[in-house]
Amino acid sequence: MYRKLLTAGLLIAATTFTTSALAMDGSKLPKKKQTTQGLYLSPTEAYDMLQAEHDQLLFVDVRTRAEVNFLGMPSDTDANIPYMKLSEWYGWDKKKNNFKMELNDDFLPALKQRLAQKGLSKDDKIILMCRSGSRSAAAANLLAKDGFRNVYTIVEGFEGDKAKHGETKGQRLVNGWKNDKLPWTYKLAESKMYVTND
Numbered sequence: 001m002y003r004k005l006l007t008a009g010l011l012i013a014a015t016t017f018t019t020s021a022l023a024m025d026g027s028k029l030p031k032k033k034q035t036t037q038g039l040y041l042s043p044t045e046a047y048d049m050l051q052a053e054h055d056q057l058l059f060v061d062v063r064t065r066a067e068v069n070f071l072g073m074p075s076d077t078d079a080n081i082p083y084m085k086l087s088e089w090y091g092w093d094k095k096k097n098n099f100k101m102e103l104n105d106d107f108l109p110a111l112k113q114r115l116a117q118k119g120l121s122k123d124d125k126i127i128l129m130c131r132s133g134s135r136s137a138a139a140a141n142l143l144a145k146d147g148f149r150n151v152y153t154i155v156e157g158f159e160g161d162k163a164k165h166g167e168t169k170g171q172r173l174v175n176g177w178k179n180d181k182l183p184w185t186y187k188l189a190e191s192k193m194y195v196t197n198d
Contacts, residue, residue: 029155033133035140039152043177046127046154050076057125058115062139063158064101065194067131073158074129075183079114080194083107083130083139107139108146110194125150132157132172158184 024040041049050059054076061073062083073080084101093100115121126148128136133155140151160176163169173179 024155029133033137033153033155035137035151035153036144037140037149037151039140039150040155041127041152043154043156043175043180043182046129046152047076047177047182049125049127049152053125055118056120057127058111058118058120059127060111060114060129061158062107062128062130062136067158068188068193071159072178072184072186073188074177075185077129077192078118079110079192081107081110081114082194083135083142106196108142111143122146122148123150125152127152127154129154129177130157131159132161132176156180 024042026034026038026040029040046059049057059074059076059078061068061077061080063071063073063080064082064084064086065080066086068080082104085104086099086101091100092098111126115124115126126143128139128143128151130136130139133153136153136157140153143151154177156175156177158177159172160179161172161174163171163173178184
């Protein structure tokens, strides 16, 4: 009897993850956070999915190495594979008021390698997370073009969205992995890091 209840509970939980991710209305997200597959998760939904299915999915932090190094990362992340890089500080972006970044040409090969190391394929679930949901959406679209079928993005990212009013206006305090108080760490494991010679 207990085994039947446990199986039913796991089935309901798995269905909840899929339904909640698919039920989020992507058309209400900013364009830069929308993906072609339309698979979205809040940080809490992603954490719950990780707890239930960690061995059956790949969780990748696509932020730069500098972001991970100085801001920490989720404890359950399988790998950091930057979608964009700041390796040479490519000048100043006057429109965005920050340093320019360029695409990491090694993103796709590195992700495929991590997938293979975990014994997974393009049909298995992949969860992508960046700072606030834009780069992870772009990375998800790249993977979809390459034939990946189940690429989820954490729409609020690691740090969340900026406050729009009050004394904290412009600070990333609204939502996100850290603000939802989900497990994260400053202690980085070399085995999870994107280590190259550049």
